[in-house]
Amino acid sequence: MANLWEIEGFLEERDGILHIDGRPAPEIVAKHGSPVFVFSRNRIKSNINRLVKIQEVINCKLKVCYAAKANSEADILSAVHESGIDIEVNSGGELQMALNAGFTGDQIIFNGTSKTPAEIELAIRYEIYAIQADSLFELELIEKASEKLGLTANVSLRLVPEIESTTHSGLQTALLTSKFGMMPDGAVDAMKRWHPEDKRLNIHGIHIHIGSQNSDPCSYEQALAALFENLLRIKRETGRSLGHINMGGGFPVDYLRDDSHAPFINPKQRELLSAGYEPADVIGAAWKHVREVAAKAEALELLENIELLIEPGRSIIADAGVCLTTVRNRKERPLQSSKFQVPGSKLEASSKSEDSSKFQVSSSKPEDSSKFHFPSFKSEDRSTPENSSGTDLEPGTSKIELGTWNLELETWLLTDAGFNILLSMETYKWYYHLIHATRADEPHKTPYKVAGPLCDGGDVYFDHEGHNRLPDHRFLPDNIQPGEILALLNTGAYTVSQMFPYNGRELPSVLIK
Numbered sequence: 001m002a003n004l005w006e007i008e009g010f011l012e013e014r015d016g017i018l019h020i021d022g023r024p025a026p027e028i029v030a031k032h033g034s035p036v037f038v039f040s041r042n043r044i045k046s047n048i049n050r051l052v053k054i055q056e057v058i059n060c061k062l063k064v065c066y067a068a069k070a071n072s073e074a075d076i077l078s079a080v081h082e083s084g085i086d087i088e089v090n091s092g093g094e095l096q097m098a099l100n101a102g103f104t105g106d107q108i109i110f111n112g113t114s115k116t117p118a119e120i121e122l123a124i125r126y127e128i129y130a131i132q133a134d135s136l137f138e139l140e141l142i143e144k145a146s147e148k149l150g151l152t153a154n155v156s157l158r159l160v161p162e163i164e165s166t167t168h169s170g171l172q173t174a175l176l177t178s179k180f181g182m183m184p185d186g187a188v189d190a191m192k193r194w195h196p197e198d199k200r201l202n203i204h205g206i207h208i209h210i211g212s213q214n215s216d217p218c219s220y221e222q223a224l225a226a227l228f229e230n231l232l233r234i235k236r237e238t239g240r241s242l243g244h245i246n247m248g249g250g251f252p253v254d255y256l257r258d259d260s261h262a263p264f265i266n267p268k269q270r271e272l273l274s275a276g277y278e279p280a281d282v283i284g285a286a287w288k289h290v291r292e293v294a295a296k297a298e299a300l301e302l303l304e305n306i307e308l309l310i311e312p313g314r315s316i317i318a319d320a321g322v323c324l325t326t327v328r329n330r331k332e333r334p335l336q337s338s339k340f341q342v343p344g345s346k347l348e349a350s351s352k353s354e355d356s357s358k359f360q361v362s363s364s365k366p367e368d369s370s371k372f373h374f375p376s377f378k379s380e381d382r383s384t385p386e387n388s389s390g391t392d393l394e395p396g397t398s399k400i401e402l403g404t405w406n407l408e409l410e411t412w413l414l415t416d417a418g419f420n421i422l423l424s425m426e427t428y429k430w431y432y433h434l435i436h437a438t439r440a441d442e443p444h445k446t447p448y449k450v451a452g453p454l455c456d457g458g459d460v461y462f463d464h465e466g467h468n469r470l471p472d473h474r475f476l477p478d479n480i481q482p483g484e485i486l487a488l489l490n491t492g493a494y495t496v497s498q499m500f501p502y503n504g505r506e507l508p509s510v511l512i513k
């Protein structure tokens with residue numbers, strides 16, 4: 001494949017035109033408008049197959065439950081259902097969507113911190129595999145609902161195991177400071193209070209979820225060890241063995257597969273976005289470790305008939321989705337407020353700030369400071385004092401060959417894809433690689449400031465807070481004009497499911513092939 005972003009059979013450049021599952025991007029926009037989200041059924045399936053391989057490295061039964069919150073479009077849920085895996089939902093609404101897509105009760109698990117009695121009753125009526133109880137209070141609610149219906153509720157207990165993962169603070173879910181789950185003591189109390197013979201609550205599992213986009217594979221070993229520790233404690237203190245353990249989701253996606261912009265993202269965020277490992281390798285190692293721990297504790301029997309659940313969302317759907325967007329406006333602006341400066345140019349004096357000093361760019365031709373080869377950072381300036389928020393490009397190590405750029409002006413491109421359809425680009429400064437959809441074969445070397453259409457200063461494709469979690473500029477072909485189509489890649493997870501019609505904007509079509 002000529003381009004790093006290409007994925008054979010799904011995302012391909014043919015004669016300069018981006019093809020998605022064999023369909024030319026401009027044809028899709030002509031038919032369905034812009035912006036538009038396009039998903040590949042085949043890619044979803046191959047992502048699922050990758051996860052199902054975990055079964056080959058563990059000697060217990062695996063249950064893969066797609067985390068519907070990542071994308072709960074009806075057609076996506078149908079594609080997941082066709083692949084033969086199960087589903088995790090977070091509300092009565094998602095539960096209903098899962099049922100509509102063909103999932104049966106025994107394929108559904110139900111998470112969430114604030115379930116209503118009506119939602120709990122729906123879950124019990126459909127005899128779902130597990131309602132994942134978030135607190136002792138919620139267990140009482142479930143008990144009341146099962147009494148009312150005269151049916152048994154299948155329940156699992158969500159624990160807060162105090163595991164710090166390496167993801168964004170907003171995506172951490174296993175710390176005491178996060179809002180999820182009950183303490184292990186609470187789980188033991190629950191087991192004592194609701195006996196196996198109890199007709200109302202069948203508590204048959206425990207659950208933890210350590211966060212999303214976990215870049216450190218060791219977190220999974222810790223998670224599985226924590227689950228085993230709780231199994232053991234429950235056995236010793238209540239005499240009960242459980243039927244399943246649930247490790248949650250969080251397997252990462254490599255958003256920097258095309259790493260041309262990686263040098264312009266701060267090291268911490270870069271590590272997070274470029275995380276990549278095989279889930280089967282990681283779970284295989286974690287499983288081996290936990291069996292050793294169990295053997296030492298003379299409690300291997302606790303793992304013998306256990307079922308292992310996982311709840312992946314992002315790793316199934318993120319790279320199966322593309323957002324096509326159209327440039328609606330273009331303008332040139334003086335570089336006054338930019339962090340980039342040419343030593344000796346008149347801009348240096350006017351834009352000097354504490355922050356900008358670390359991004360000085362040296363001119364390849366100092367005598368002609370209006371043109372330079374961008375970028376070439378001064379080595380002594382390559383990171384912030386904390387070494388966490390600056391880019392850290394070694395001079396001369398950029399993987400992109402960049403052309404010359406007129407420094408006096410920078411070009412802004414205003415697209416029709418704003419944070420109302422890509423919310424995490426604003427909330428978590430999430431990076432979505434941007435390419436040209438009809439000039440995909442041309443060098444992507446010209447820097448542009450890119451922004452969306454919303455009446456909100458935060459609706460930009462760079463980190464307006466100045467922490468370099470996103471690159472300041474996007475590199476695209478030269479001389480882009482309004483009307484040209486661009487493609488934001490890896491936009492399948494936590495985008496469509498969070499869209500809202502801010503500014504009265506019509507929501508994009510979501511297609512799946």
Ligand SMILES: Cc1ncc(COP(=O)(O)O)c(C=O)c1O
Pocket residue numbers: 067070088111173209211212213248249250251311312313314315
């Ligand atoms: C409980 C639970 N399970 C699964 C997931 C899915 O995580 P991911 O999409 O990172 O796989 C989430 C999302 O954070 C979650 O909160």
